[in-house]
Amino acid sequence: MKQLTENQLLDNWNKLLQLVEDTFEGERKEKLLEMYKFFEDRMIVAPASGKEEYHYCYAGGYVNHVLHVVETALEVSKTYEKVGGYKDWTDEELIFSALHHDLGKVGDLTAEYYIPQDNDWRRKTLGEVFTHNTEIDNMRVTDRALFILQHFGVKVNLKETLAIKVSDGLYDEANTYYMKVFDASRSLKNHMPYIIHWADHMATQAEFDEWKREDEDNKEEMESRLSNIKNISIGKKEKKPKQKHNDKVMESKHQDLFDELFGDNS
Ligand SMILES: [Fe+2]
Secondary structure, eight states: OOOOOHHHHHHHHHHHHHHHHHHOOHHHHHHHHHHHHHHHHHHHHOOSOSBTTSTTOSTTHHHHHHHHHHHHHHHHHHHHHHTTOOOOSOHHHHHHHHHHTTGGGGOOSSSOSEEEOOOHHHHHHHOBSEEEOTTSOOOOHHHHHHHHHHHTTOOOOHHHHHHHHTTTGGGSGGGHHHHSOOSGGGSOSSSHHHHHHHHHHHHHHHHHHHHHHHTGGGHHHHHHHHHHHHHOOOOSOOOOOOOOOSHHHHHHHHHHHHHHHHGGGO
16 A cells, blocks of 8 residues: 655645645635644545555545646646637636545544554455444535535535536436436536546546556556455445544544554654
8 A cells, every 4th residue: 555654745735725725715715724724634644545446545645636636627627628618617616626526535523434444354355445434424425525615614606516516427326417417408507517527537547547557566466456356245244343433532543543654753
């Protein structure tokens, strides 16, 4: 698994905060900075996914991924115009949507969404580095993103709401309501949601390629692990021990993750 150094984690975090400073203004910026302050400890080490073969599955992967999607969305938006598309959104709206499309992956107000997988078999055989925290409410990542933004009083306009809501495209069946529409009068009135979905999808595929390249030296081992993962059939779900939601548990979980990653350097 890729491991970022503490300096790399902090550099990426500062890049994200700088992007917020440079892109937004007034009350929206103020509220966003409050939100980022609240999630700081958790967000810096959050992964973007839970399985090794998925995208940016390592501590710090979340921040890396959203920055990557912002960069990709700006490029996709330019390409869309270049090939004849009509750009009916501002760069601020585009950056806002890209930056927050996965916000629900940091968890809710009390606890994180991904927690380290402590089952050795699942880690080794299924490549599950992180697992979902079943202690928090079951919600779509994008629904939780919109909940968090409204909790912190961040104004989200209609274009941004739709772009965040359908950012998983047709990978989320619920999005067929918005994206698989055969009556033109009901189709999306602006195409920024497509740009965000294409950018997220493209960035995710590129992140997978990056992971494969990094593991070139361990190619054989990786290929056999991938084929194990593809062929495995999973039986009963294992019960996870109950965890309490309190600050002490949260602090100790973050500390455990840091200790695991950085040992004496943390
Ligand atoms: Fe994403």
